[in-house]
Amino acid sequence: MKIAVMGDPDTALGFKLAGAHEVYSFGSSPLEIERANNKLKELVERDDIGIILITETLAQRVEVPEVEFPIILQIPDKSGSRFGEAQLREIVRRAIGVELKR
Known part of the structure; x- marks a missing residue:
């Protein structure tokens, strides 16, 4: 299964430099x-895509489908997360049962 990344040019470049193969940049x-x-509709329909990473900013502007597979995860972009740090810690704590501390 492949991981696809969708986001702004800076985020896309970072993932390309990290070795991601399916990276799509949008203004x-x-x-x-x-x-x-x-592109998101196309990726959701592909059988070889297991995870789609999409920046939070882009996800707010497109129609993100409610699908079980592939997994669609929203990630922060260069401007940071739209969630506050405390909220992110709570999400992680509930998801995996680990409390993050500085």
């Missing part, structure tokens, strides 16, 4: 958002 114009919507 913020209406045409780019339409392209992102189409």
